Each structure stands twice: as structure tokens, then as C-alpha cells.
Amino acid sequence: xxxxxxxxxxxxxxxxxxxxxxxxxxxxxxxxxxxxxxxxxxxxxxxxxxxxxxxxxxxxxxxxxxxxxxxxxxxxxxxxxxxxxxxxxxxxxxxxxxxxxxxxxxxxxxxxxxxxxxxxxxxxxxxxxxxxxxxxxxxxxxx
Amino acid sequence: xxxxxxxxxxxxxxxxxxxxxxxxxxxxxxxxxxxxxxxxxxxxxxxxxxxxxxxxxxxxxxxxxxxxxxxxxxxxxxxxxxxxxxxxxxxxxxxxxxxxxxxxxxxxxxxxxxxxxx
Numbered sequence: 001x002x003x004x005x006x007x008x009x010x011x012x013x014x015x016x017x018x019x020x021x022x023x024x025x026x027x028x029x030x031x032x033x034x035x036x037x038x039x040x041x042x043x044x045x046x047x048x049x050x051x052x053x054x055x056x057x058x059x060x061x062x063x064x065x066x067x068x069x070x071x072x073x074x075x076x077x078x079x080x081x082x083x084x085x086x087x088x089x090x091x092x093x094x095x096x097x098x099x100x101x102x103x104x105x106x107x108x109x110x111x112x113x114x115x116x117x118x119x120x121x122x123x124x125x126x127x128x129x130x131x132x133x134x135x136x137x138x139x140x141x142x143x
Numbered sequence: 144x145x146x147x148x149x150x151x152x153x154x155x156x157x158x159x160x161x162x163x164x165x166x167x168x169x170x171x172x173x174x175x176x177x178x179x180x181x182x183x184x185x186x187x188x189x190x191x192x193x194x195x196x197x198x199x200x201x202x203x204x205x206x207x208x209x210x211x212x213x214x215x216x217x218x219x220x221x222x223x224x225x226x227x228x229x230x231x232x233x234x235x236x237x238x239x240x241x242x243x244x245x246x247x248x249x250x251x252x253x254x255x256x257x258x259x260x261x
Binding site for chain 1 (some may be wrong): 145175176178179180181182186192194196197198199201202204205206207
């Protein structure tokens, strides 16, 4: 296999309402990216997006996982949860719109900035979801 | 502004990272919403907040933000301080309100961050 085709894959389970563990996956992703010498600005953008994804899974879903793939020219972060889906994606993407619980708000989240932040920090952003279904967010960061 | 100057101005108690008080901050951001911190803040910024949970440290970590002031007399628990020490962060606690602490620093020359337009 050519050097340029090698990829590193990281996968972390994220539990429903596990507020105390929220951030562990993103912290590990950040650590690995720093260790392999990715530019600090790119690392920060990936870390923010991964962390917002992680918080979203903890707050809004039945649990899920975050997968990160690092190749020679890009980093792909996929946040995939087990449901229960987003009813109105357009609303969910609007800054300030949130359906978060009081517990999430007490932690400093639920400001309706998560998905917009993830879109802002990534070079490519896509989200698939519908009410009652799984949600899958894919973000690509060019290196 | 150096952190040790901020400490004097705010009459702050150091909760973690005493050895890093020579660090400089370029601006401050006062906020209890971690999502907004993630949206607007860069490193070299002093964060003032009334939230003391673990997610404040995690938020700071993602941003490479290393300096935090807790206002309104609030103090984080040991787990929070331990994680902050591990991440080489400075944590300070003050009795002032968020408004007052921000005002004291602003009056002493520490400015705001710039919010990027749409």
C-alpha cells in the first residue's frame, strides 16, 4: 500500500446522558491529531466539531459513536447515533434553536449553536436525519 | 495582560496552575454558554464564567484555551481542578459578579474578542 493511502481510524462509543464522560472521545481525537503532527488550527477545528457532536449525542440521542478517519489529505469525522432523529433539520441548523433539556442547559449547552458550529468549523458538512430515525453527521476537514 | 496582573485586579484566589501566572492573555470573554465559547473564542483568551462543571474544562481544552476565572464566589470541585491541572490550565476564583469582574479587567486595559461577521 502506498504511503498516501494509509488511513488511521479511531472509533469511540458515546453514551446517552453520560454528561461526566462527554468530551473524552474528542479529547482523545485531539491528542492523536496532535501526536501525528496535524496543524494546530486544523486540530482545533476538528476538536470543536467532534466535541459538539459528542455533546449532541449525549444530550439528544439514545447513544451513538464517533468515528474519525485520518488520511493523507483529509480528516473525516462521522457522528452516528441510534435515534430518535431530528424532526425539522432546517430549524435544527438555525442558530439559537434548541430542544435541549434543562440538565444540558445547566452544563452550558442547549444554546442552539451546536450544529451551526459543526458546519462552520468543517470544510464539508452533511447531516441525515428524520423523526424517529438515526442521525448521521459527516464532516470533512482538509489537511 | 499577564495573568498575575489579572489576579491582582480581581483579588482572585488561584485554584490551579499557580506556576503559569506569567502567561499573557490578549482579550477576555465572559459567558456561561459553552456553545458560544466554542463558537467565538480562540486561544490566548481569558474566560470568565459562572459555570464550574467538567464541561467548562473540556470546552477550554478543545480551544487550547488555558485560563479561566470563576465568578460569583463559585468554585469547581476536585475532579474539575484535577483535569485542569493535567491540562496545564490556570483556574482562578473571584467573589465578583461576571459583570463586575469583566468591568474591572476592561477598565485596566484588557479588551474584548472580535466577533466575526456572517
